[in-house]
Amino acid sequence: MKRSKAWSVLDGAFVFIFFAALCLVAVLTVIRPKTEYSFFENRNLAAFPTLSGDSVLDGTYFKDLDTYIQDHAAGRERCLKADMLINLYVLHRPVINDRIVVSDNVLLPFLDYAAVDSDSINAGAEAVSENLLLHSEQVREYGGELYYVAVPCQYVCYEDSYPWYLNNRSEYTEASSSALFAKLDEEGVKYVDMRNVFAESGPLPEYSSSVDNHFGIEGAYKTYRAVMDRIKEDGGPADLILGDADYELEYLPNKYLGSRGRQLFGLWDGDEKLAVIRPKEDVPFERFDNGKETAASWVYYLPQGNSEALYSLYMGGDVAMTEIRTGRGDLPDVLIYGDSFTNAVECVAWYSFDTTLTVDFRYYKDKTLSELIEERKPDLVICIRDYEALLAPFDNGQ
Amino acid sequence: MLFSSSTFLLFFLPALFILYYAFPKKWINVKNLILLSFSIVFYAFGGVRFLFLLLASILVNYLGGLGCGLAVKKGSKKTFLILAVAVNLGLLAYFKYAGFFTEALAFTGIPILKVTLPIGISFFTFQGMSYVIDVYRGDAGMQRDPLKVALYVSLFPQLVAGPIVRYTTVEKEISARSTTIADVSRGLQRFILGFGKKMLLANAMGAIADKVFGLTGNEILSTPLAWVGAIAYTLQIYLDFSAYSDMAIGMGRMFGFHFLENFDYPYTASSVTDFWRRWHISLSTWFRDYVYIPLGGNRRGKGRQIFNLAVVWALTGLWHGANWTFIVWGLYFGIILILEKFVFGGFLKKIPAFFGHILTLFIVIISWVIFRSDSISDAIRYVGVMFGAGGGDVRETVYFLIEYLPEFVLCIVACLPLKKVVERALGKKAEKSRFARVLIEIGPKLFAAVVFALAYLKLATGSFNPFIYFQF
Numbered sequence: 003m004k005r006s007k008a009w010s011v012l013d014g015a016f017v018f019i020f021f022a023a024l025c026l027v028a029v030l031t032v033i034r035p036k037t038e039y040s041f042f043e044n045r046n047l048a049a050f051p052t053l054s055g056d057s058v059l060d061g062t063y064f065k066d067l068d069t070y071i072q073d074h075a076a077g078r079e080r081c082l083k084a085d086m087l088i089n090l091y092v093l094h095r096p097v098i099n100d101r102i103v104v105s106d107n108v109l110l111p112f113l114d115y116a117a118v119d120s121d122s123i124n125a126g127a128e129a130v131s132e133n134l135l136l137h138s139e140q141v142r143e144y145g146g147e148l149y150y151v152a153v154p155c156q157y158v159c160y161e162d163s164y165p166w167y168l169n170n171r172s173e174y175t176e177a178s179s180s181a182l183f184a185k186l187d188e189e190g191v192k193y194v195d196m197r198n199v200f201a202e203s204g205p206l207p208e209y210s211s212s213v214d215n216h217f218g219i220e221g222a223y224k225t226y227r228a229v230m231d232r233i234k235e236d237g238g239p240a241d242l243i244l245g246d247a248d249y250e251l252e253y254l255p256n257k258y259l260g261s262r263g264r265q266l267f268g269l270w271d272g273d274e275k276l277a278v279i280r281p282k283e284d285v286p287f288e289r290f291d292n293g294k295e296t297a298a299s300w301v302y303y304l305p306q307g308n309s310e311a312l313y314s315l316y317m318g319g320d321v322a323m324t325e326i327r328t329g330r331g332d333l334p335d336v337l338i339y340g341d342s343f344t345n346a347v348e349c350v351a352w353y354s355f356d357t358t359l360t361v362d363f364r365y366y367k368d369k370t371l372s373e374l375i376e377e378r379k380p381d382l383v384i385c386i387r388d389y390e391a392l393l394a395p396f397d398n399g400q
Numbered sequence: 401m402l403f404s405s406s407t408f409l410l411f412f413l414p415a416l417f418i419l420y421y422a423f424p425k426k427w428i429n430v431k432n433l434i435l436l437s438f439s440i441v442f443y444a445f446g447g448v449r450f451l452f453l454l455l456a457s458i459l460v461n462y463l464g465g466l467g468c469g470l471a472v473k474k475g476s477k478k479t480f481l482i483l484a485v486a487v488n489l490g491l492l493a494y495f496k497y498a499g500f501f502t503e504a505l506a507f508t509g510i511p512i513l514k515v516t517l518p519i520g521i522s523f524f525t526f527q528g529m530s531y532v533i534d535v536y537r538g539d540a541g542m543q544r545d546p547l548k549v550a551l552y553v554s555l556f557p558q559l560v561a562g563p564i565v566r567y568t569t570v571e572k573e574i575s576a577r578s579t580t581i582a583d584v585s586r587g588l589q590r591f592i593l594g595f596g597k598k599m600l601l602a603n604a605m606g607a608i609a610d611k612v613f614g615l616t617g618n619e620i621l622s623t624p625l626a627w628v629g630a631i632a633y634t635l636q637i638y639l640d641f642s643a644y645s646d647m648a649i650g651m652g653r654m655f656g657f658h659f660l661e662n663f664d665y666p667y668t669a670s671s672v673t674d675f676w677r678r679w680h681i682s683l684s685t686w687f688r689d690y691v692y693i694p695l696g697g698n699r700r701g702k703g704r705q706i707f708n709l710a711v712v713w714a715l716t717g718l719w720h721g722a723n724w725t726f727i728v729w730g731l732y733f734g735i736i737l738i739l740e741k742f743v744f745g746g747f748l749k750k751i752p753a754f755f756g757h758i759l760t761l762f763i764v765i766i767s768w769v770i771f772r773s774d775s776i777s778d779a780i781r782y783v784g785v786m787f788g789a790g791g792g793d794v795r796e797t798v799y800f801l802i803e804y805l806p807e808f809v810l811c812i813v814a815c816l817p818l819k820k821v822v823e824r825a826l827g828k829k830a831e832k833s834r835f836a837r838v839l840i841e842i843g844p845k846l847f848a849a850v851v852f853a854l855a856y857l858k859l860a861t862g863s864f865n866p867f868i869y870f871q872f
Contacts, residue, residue, distance in 0.1 A: 005582070009582075009841045010580075010581050010582060012841060012842070012845070013581045013582050013584070013585035013586075014581045014585075016585050016588070016589075016845045016848075017581065017584050017585050017588055020588060020592075020852075021414050021417055021418070024409060024410055024413070024414045025414050025418075027410055028410040028411055028414060031410060058448050059447060059448050059449040060447045060449065061445065061446050061447030061448070064401070064407075064444070064445040064446070064447075067407065068401075068402075068405050068406065068407045068445075071405075071406045071407050071410065071411070072405070072406045072407075072859075072860075072862055073862075075406045075410065075860065077860075078860050081856065081857045081860030081861070082857075082860060082861055084857055085857040085858065085860070085861050088854075088857070093806055095803055096799070096802055096803060097799070097803055100607070114619060115619055115620060115793075115795065115796045116619050117619065117620050166795070167794075167795045167796075167798035167799050167802070168795070168799060169795065
């Protein structure tokens with residue numbers, strides 16, 4: 003059968019459109035201004051590779067060039083969003099990008115299926131409790147006290163929201179927390195388990211975010227109160243506590259994106275809002291980030307206009323070392339250390355202390371915890387660890 | 401350079417296409433020069449240092465072909481052939497196997513060599529050798545123009561991952577070829593289908609296989625999960641490799657070359673013998689024509705034939721890589737093929753075809769476990785788990801099945817000759833039905849457009865991307 007000429011025209015059009023589209027994307031890729039940072043992916047995009055004899059010979063230059071083109075291809079972010087939309091709303095994948103579990107109006111982390119190893123849990127609990135005992139003894143030597151605070155991270159609060167075939171790590175959560183708390187009891191290290199405290203006050207999800215690993219200000223305040231109450235109960239220096247009647251809780255109108263919502267390019271329909279707590283009493287303070295005084299006059303970094311709120315609302319995000327000085331010498335000094343969960347707690351905790359020094363040892367490397375305790379001799383040392391990091395002996399688990 | 405990379409798609413391919421078709425048909429030497437230049441650049445992307453090896457291989461084969469073609473005496477021809485084959489195999493032995501053999505002989509005290517494997521060496525070495533052997537045998541004409549030999553060996557679509565193109569297949573097209581817009585369009589559609597197979601299906605299966613085969617000691621490999629991993633790898637290796645062949649064949653056609661098919665729906669085979677008629681056809685026919693038949697094939701008695709088959713399959717395994725797993729994989733197939741030929745052949749013909757398909761698939765899946773494993777002990781452990789030596793936790797298995805359900809379904813569809821069936825059905829109706837004629841013309845283009853759009857999204861996400869056969 004003879005082929006009609008019209009089909010040849012169609013063939014030509016097909017080939018032309020294909021190559022014209024590729025050429026257009028290529029030209030746009032070359033000429034359009036480049037950005038260095040991808041907000042939704044929360045990473046720096048590849049830089050143009052540096053030419054060298056070795057890199058050309060071994061191929062790394064071309065590999066890096068390929069990565070650069072990949073990262074800066076025109077329309078890349080639109081493609082990423084389109085792919086995400088397909089995964090979310092067309093294919094309804096239970097797990098997006100092997101990382102985010104979409105379930106029951108909540109975005110949770112995908113947890114691997116590692117078996118619970120009692121031996122390694124016991125060894126981890128022993129190592130962490132020994133570290134804490136050393137620090138605790140160091141603080142007690144000059145009359146202070148160390149409190150260890152375990153806060154449930156999102157997957158612990160939302161255990162029941164995982165589909166049955168996904169791991170919610172409940173077995174590990176129970177085994178690791180039991181092992182650690184037993185050791186802390188044995189060693190006489192004072193601790194507060196916020197999972198129990200939260201559970202006594204209501205369902206755990208109420209104290210967690212649906213789109214982020216961290217709690218919001220409500221959970222942070224509850225944590226602050228539980229610790230302060232415990233200090234007071236122990237006869238420690240907890241003279242000024244921000245009580246329920248002493249603050250105003252204000253919800254921001256902005257949608258809370260959260261780290262998980264951010265990984266889904268803001269395409270997930272969530273309606274969570276973040277809140278801030280403002281003490282009714284005006285207490286002036288000076289804030290120092292990494293030793294330098296900042297212009298910040300508040301502990302909250304409010305989102306601009308209608309833009310989505312992020313967890314960095316609290317204290318501006320992770321800072322290696324933050325110090326808040328209120329100039330109230332009659333109040334105790336505190337050293338708080340831990341991961342990002344400390345950020346929201348700091349926003350209320352500073353109210354009770356003369357000086358609040360917060361250190362995140364993931365970023366702060368100048369001195370060890372022992373050296374800082376030795377140097378500052380704070381009245382209180384508070385270690386805040388989330389359940390996922392309970393047995394991690396590095397950084398803030400040192 | 402990867403076919404499935406932004407650099408290739410956005411810059412290399414359009415630039416080559418525009419430049420190539422900027423010159424009239426009769427300027428074939430200019431077109432060849434353009435193709436050769438781009439092929440060299442394509443290879444250089446993997447590291448310029450290995451370009452010298454490719455050029456050396458081209459030179460050796462060009463001179464070998466020249467020697468075999470020009471020598472008058474048979475002995476002289478043979479000398480040129482032996483020299484060329486020896487240099488080819490010597491390069492392959494050094495760059496691909498030196499580390500493996502020195503490691504195996506480490507007990508003798510010889511130092512272990514660490515040599516980086518040049519990309520595509522197995523493919524271009526075999527292509528080059530086939531040219532010299534064909535000229536020696538008189539099956540192909542000697543090529544006096546070194547650029548044409550260079551183009552044959554280095555032609556980028558098949559340079560780094562096949563198919564292994566015989567010189568006789570493209571001999572005429574290197575010197576004179578014409579392409580119609582229909583050829584370009586069909587070649588492009590084939591390329592896009594390969595691109596889609598790779599980005600949408602093979603990579604998804606690869607993600608599962610890598611996760612399951614890479615489980616560490618603390619993670620549990622259960623029996624159902626082991627099967628899911630093995631099946632995922634079975635699908636990945638076919639879809640990945642056949643995708644590359646589709647892209648190579650498609651691009652060849654876009655530039656006027658007609659490469660032979662490398663796959664013929666191998667997972668529909670009814671026996672292992674049938675499977676190897678359909679899987680990596682260019683490699684199995686290479687070994688048949690250049691090793692098995694010269695060794696005597698089936699002409700020297702049953703014992704010798706078994707020996708020949710064993711040699712061919714050990715070499716087939718070794719060709720895939722310097723690891724005992726590949727040798728065992730090759731011998732595994734050798735033994736099964738010998739058994740099919742001499743013991744079970746009659747039985748297989750008598751049983752219903754369905755059981756033949758299932759049995760073949762089972763044998764093939766086990767073979768890919770050996771092939772995918774890092775060591776023989778890993779393979780034994782994995783196969784052991786498949787047959788009950790693992791736990792029975794089904795959660796992760798269910799997760800993979802639900803998460804990748806669309807891909808699993810599409811992978812199975814892609815393994816079946818549905819395209820052939822549809823084309824045949826429409827072809828029959830096309831005589832009478834205008835709708836069928838329209839569908840034959842427009843359908844594949846629309847399908848290709850949708851596949852390309854979806855595959856490009858995956859490319860943009862930068863997901864899992866290596867081609868398996870690059871390592872061979």
